Amino acid sequence: MQSGNADKMFTLTTSCIDQPGLVAAVSGSIAGHGGTLVESHNHTDAQQRWFFMRNVIGGAPHFDDKGFINDFTKIAEKYAIDWSLSENKQAERVVILASQSSHCLSDLLYRWKSGELPCSIPCVISNHENLRSMVEWHGVPFHYVPVPKTDKREAFASIEALIDRHDADTIVLARFMQIMPPHLCEKYAHRLINIHHSFLPSFIGANPYQKAHDRGVKLIGATCHYVTTDLDEGPIIEQDVVRVDHSCSKDDLVRLGRDVERSVLSRGLRYHLEHRVLVHGNKTVVFN
Structure with missing residues (x-):
């Protein structure tokens, strides 16, 4: 037939x-x-x-x-x-969340616009306004959802509603500097992707570049992983490193690390979109 x-x-x-x-x-x-x-x-x-x-x-x-x-x-x-x-021709719908840093978001938008990423981007959601002009220049709707420091339930309810309204297949945290609530981690399991600016499992949590500088590391890196209820502990999709030395300041680490973050996130997202990532427990097999 x-x-x-x-x-x-x-x-x-x-x-x-x-x-x-x-x-x-x-x-x-x-x-x-x-x-x-x-x-x-x-x-x-x-x-x-x-x-x-x-x-x-x-x-x-x-x-x-x-x-x-x-x-x-x-x-x-x-x-x-x-x-x-x-x-394969059915492009997944990818909703991107970001805060104030633009490097990962701008790289994803460029790769999407140039056809390197097999997806559509129905919107970008941010808890800050500074990225609006860049996002809208790419022709992508921008949603501003402020997240207060104390009770964040209403803000995350709004974010969840936007994600669902845009029928997202995948959600990417492109340096979205907020901890996702447990129920969203579970609801979007293996669909919620984060870029952490450290070579996990080293320097989990906030301010990893300062921690790396204080420790005097000789390598810094970035990790693309699925988000779970355990902070920065989810199944790892992709990682990379760059060599540094004693002469590097914290600002040098940040500058060098941004390049690694961009490439690791874009590769990890591409592997996910091409169904190259198979999750088993807290580990992955990536046919790249």
Whole structure:
């Protein structure tokens, strides 16, 4: 049966307990419905006996995605597979939260505008007004939601309403200097992405560059991770470092660190959008 998928591509991700026949079952089902493997990666965590796989399926003229879903549902039940199938051309909707720092936000907006990030950006939300002109210059709606220092419940209720109104698939904290409430961390689990300006698990929390300077580190870095209820403890998507030395001031660390933050966040978000990140517990497998 033909579904008109000649020009379509799909990404299938699977994870489950490692067991014989998994690769054959998955690839056989894809081939049985006329699909071709354009890209394929798999990994087994030998210690936990957990299997991960990501396949990009070409929409050959006879690929029947609906039939494949029906067939693969039965396979998933047999092997207890956690799986998802997404069409690659369906761009995810990414809502960005930011505070006063512009470097990560401006980099994401540039990469989105130039076509480097496969997503749409329906809005940017900020607890400060200073980024409005930059965001609106890119043609993106800007929402200002002030967050008081004491009772923040009403502010976060407004932020949650905006995220839901814009039907966000993914939420990015691009140096949004507020701690997300636990219920939002749980509601948007594995969809809420943060950039932390430190090579975690070192220097968790606020002011990591000052802590790094006080410690006299020789490497500084940045970490892109999913947000959980444990501050800066969520599954890590991407990290990078840059070398520093005793002559660097705190301002030097901040300047050098900003470059790392930009690149780490954009790579991490891209991996997420391309369904290259598979989460298991508090760890990730990233097929990059």
